Amino acid sequence: xxxxxxxxxxxxxxxxxxxxxxxxxxxxxxxxxxxxxxxxxxxxxxxxxxxxxxxxxxxxxxxxxxxxxxxxxxxxxxxxxxxxxxxxxxxxxxxxx
Numbered sequence: 001x002x003x004x005x006x007x008x009x010x011x012x013x014x015x016x017x018x019x020x021x022x023x024x025x026x027x028x029x030x031x032x033x034x035x036x037x038x039x040x041x042x043x044x045x046x047x048x049x050x051x052x053x054x055x056x057x058x059x060x061x062x063x064x065x066x067x068x069x070x071x072x073x074x075x076x077x078x079x080x081x082x083x084x085x086x087x088x089x090x091x092x093x094x095x096x097x
């Protein structure tokens with residue numbers, strides 16, 4: 001059974017049916033996309049201050065920044081119960097961009 005909501009980290013959720021793409025945020029063009037969406041108010045920042053590792057594109061024209069890699073998000077969206085745990089509060093805090 002596919003979950004209704006996708007946990008994008010730190011108990012922040014997006015509706016699974018509204019997800020268009022899961023993309024790594026490593027490239028310079030993706031970092032520019034994140035900054036543009038932040039300026040226009042269409043960014044949902046779910047990183048809790050940690051480094052952004054993936055971006056979730058939504059049908060609404062918004063994006064959600066996540067501190068979790070897209071591989072983990074893909075496992076979660078497909079219903080895999082063995083998806084890796086989230087980073088703990090003891091992990092190094094980084095500015096998410």
